[in-house]
Amino acid sequence: MKVTVKKNYKFKKTRYLILSIIIITPLLIFTVFLRSDNIVNNKEKILDNIVKNVDISLNKIDHIATKDGKKEWVFKSDEVTFSTSKKKAEVKNLYVTFFLKNGSEANITADNGVFNYETNNIEAFGNVIITDGNYILKTKHIFYNNKKKIISSENAVKILGKHFDINANSIILNINQGSAELNGDINAVF
DSSP states (O other), X not given: OOOOOOOOHHHHHHHHHHHHHHHXXXXXXXXXXXXXXXXXXXXXXXXXXXXXXXXXXXXXXXXXXXXXXXXXXXXXXXEEEEETTTTEEEEEEEEEEEEOTTSOEEEEXXXXXXXXXXXXXXXXXXXXXXXXXXXXXXXXXXXXETTTTEEEESSOEEEEOSSOEEEESEEEEETXXXXXXXXXXXXXXX
């Protein structure tokens, strides 16, 4: 009697498949572990870059200041970072509209600013422009004192009107009285 043995190719393929799984699975687990560790390290780096003592950060804000039921001014910004410990908000792309007693409006725009939400004082810097419909004032930095209703700048200012140009070293604007005090070297062209 002659016995022939057939090779079982299915068993051989299955054995290679199982062996491959046993070898590849630890490699995949090791790769996933390395990547997850990298993600955790990146999260730590991201958290380190977040500004300290910041309670909230917003992309757009509108703040309306009223007194005795009347709108005094509106404060807008594209990006705001609030800090309750400092009682201030740092802003980007600042826009403020003051509603004057005579019924007109004055607008301030600036690249950046700081809003003290305890005193309602505003500091604006970087391409500061103040307009009221008749005049345009340009400077680098202004400070608005809410209690006194005064806007001041210790930097050079340029005031443009329909029929004049004025340059000065500094200015104090009284919003309630509608007056301006120019200081330093004053040059005017009428």
